[in-house]
Amino acid sequence: MNRFKITELGNDVFWLRDSEREHLVRVLRLKPGDMVVGFDNKTGMEYTSVIQKIEDSSVTCRILSADQPDVEAHTSVYLVAGLSKGEKMEWVIQKGTELGMEGLTPLRTKRSVMQLEGSKAQDRVVRWQKIASEAAKQSHRVQEPVISKVCDWRDLAEQLPPDTQWLIPYEEELTQRLASVLKSLDPKRPIAILIGPEGGFDPTEVAFAQEKLGAQSVSLGPRILRTETAAVATLTMVLAHFGDLG
Amino acid sequence: MNRFKITELGNDVFWLRDSEREHLVRVLRLKPGDMVVGFDNKTGMEYTSVIQKIEDSSVTCRILSADQPDVEAHTSVYLVAGLSKGEKMEWVIQKGTELGMEGLTPLRTKRSVMQLEGSKAQDRVVRWQKIASEAAKQSHRVQEPVISKVCDWRDLAEQLPPDTQWLIPYEEELTQRLASVLKSLDPKRPIAILIGPEGGFDPTEVAFAQEKLGAQSVSLGPRILRTETAAVATLTMVLAHFGDLG
Numbered sequence: 001m002n003r004f005k006i007t008e009l010g011n012d013v014f015w016l017r018d019s020e021r022e023h024l025v026r027v028l029r030l031k032p033g034d035m036v037v038g039f040d041n042k043t044g045m046e047y048t049s050v051i052q053k054i055e056d057s058s059v060t061c062r063i064l065s066a067d068q069p070d071v072e073a074h075t076s077v078y079l080v081a082g083l084s085k086g087e088k089m090e091w092v093i094q095k096g097t098e099l100g101m102e103g104l105t106p107l108r109t110k111r112s113v114m115q116l117e118g119s120k121a122q123d124r125v126v127r128w129q130k131i132a133s134e135a136a137k138q139s140h141r142v143q144e145p146v147i148s149k150v151c152d153w154r155d156l157a158e159q160l161p162p163d164t165q166w167l168i169p170y171e172e173e174l175t176q177r178l179a180s181v182l183k184s185l186d187p188k189r190p191i192a193i194l195i196g197p198e199g200g201f202d203p204t205e206v207a208f209a210q211e212k213l214g215a216q217s218v219s220l221g222p223r224i225l226r227t228e229t230a231a232v233a234t235l236t237m238v239l240a241h242f243g244d245l246g
Numbered sequence: 247m248n249r250f251k252i253t254e255l256g257n258d259v260f261w262l263r264d265s266e267r268e269h270l271v272r273v274l275r276l277k278p279g280d281m282v283v284g285f286d287n288k289t290g291m292e293y294t295s296v297i298q299k300i301e302d303s304s305v306t307c308r309i310l311s312a313d314q315p316d317v318e319a320h321t322s323v324y325l326v327a328g329l330s331k332g333e334k335m336e337w338v339i340q341k342g343t344e345l346g347m348e349g350l351t352p353l354r355t356k357r358s359v360m361q362l363e364g365s366k367a368q369d370r371v372v373r374w375q376k377i378a379s380e381a382a383k384q385s386h387r388v389q390e391p392v393i394s395k396v397c398d399w400r401d402l403a404e405q406l407p408p409d410t411q412w413l414i415p416y417e418e419e420l421t422q423r424l425a426s427v428l429k430s431l432d433p434k435r436p437i438a439i440l441i442g443p444e445g446g447f448d449p450t451e452v453a454f455a456q457e458k459l460g461a462q463s464v465s466l467g468p469r470i471l472r473t474e475t476a477a478v479a480t481l482t483m484v485l486a487h488f489g490d491l492g
Contacts, residue, residue, distance in 0.1 A: 095472075098471050098472060139469040139470045140468075140469060140470050141469060177492065220491060221346075222386075223346055223387060226341075229341045232341075232475075232482075233478070233491065233492075236478075236479045236483060237486045237491070240486070243425065244467065245483070246423065246424040246425045
């Protein structure tokens, strides 16, 4: 059954507007009588429903049953991804959403080849949010991860909750393994994973993360991983450690 | 420093031929005096060396120092991947190699949209092996994972060692989680992860895997993962459980 993010919830109905309505009407070409699942991004509720009415600006769906599926991760894990080239950001956002991340912050780093400023940055974030939205639906999540604006290092601290526990996988970290640091993390506090761009982090960036964010640098093991592999693997290992995957 | 798979090892030298020579001469355009790392796929040895001589059919490199880096996973984990469309197979082979898989067997499954037979299958395997080769070099491995011929279910048992422990992530498995099954696995025996194509496995295929291969079906958690995400996430979780990642 197709899944949609509810625009507005009523008593026995909900409404889909804007891009959700567009998608239903123009792409999927659903009709009154078709069944759909609507999910509420804020409450985690899921409503199995039937399309009642399609109008110019909204679709009305009549709720048949409600559920609160335990599909979201219980640990809040964020990715902070150094801007990387080509489709890598899209892959990480898509796979990160399927795996269960809470959100992703794109980060300008010293070695990022890809530059993003002004309206170009805003447009890209809108596109990335759409990818997160589609991936959330495909994986049957009831919460869509938020893709934040593109940040610089100095904006980072305020981007995430103040009690966030920061991890920075770093190929120059030779002694402290992720596995050992995981044991010291508190699953009730948010966790943020800083992933470098293709060239990795500059040592000054790692120092900044350690001093200003209290980040722990960790090794992911002896093999060198591409940026997008590191993002997906670290997210997987953190979520799996707390029972949210696997 | 660029890395190459040694074609033949001598006393103080090694030779690079065929595609390794081609890559060095035509693509990277290295010259006598340049330093390279040669690794021996069979022994796991790594040789830092200097290019001595470039001839029509071989490159001679003089060995300066030898090392046996502990870069390979200690657990042998194989992926058996149902044929999937587009670039997914390439993506899984590349990331699977970086993460540390031992090898990958492409598998024809009932719901595979992609069909591969005869010489087309052989050509594709040659291309996939090249991807594994490049990824092994990029991640500084000293062993290149083997991409086997494309198999059918009835060929599978003989494709891998007889004491292989088979896992089959399956979205219809609601009770047995991967995390609990991992505890029962023996890291000294090979482990094979069966990943379905885009449509997932047919129930008869899961039954075959359970009955003929002794496969344990496992849930990866509540969210639905794409085939390539499931491959990479399961491989990550298995390797991390045994300390080979993270």
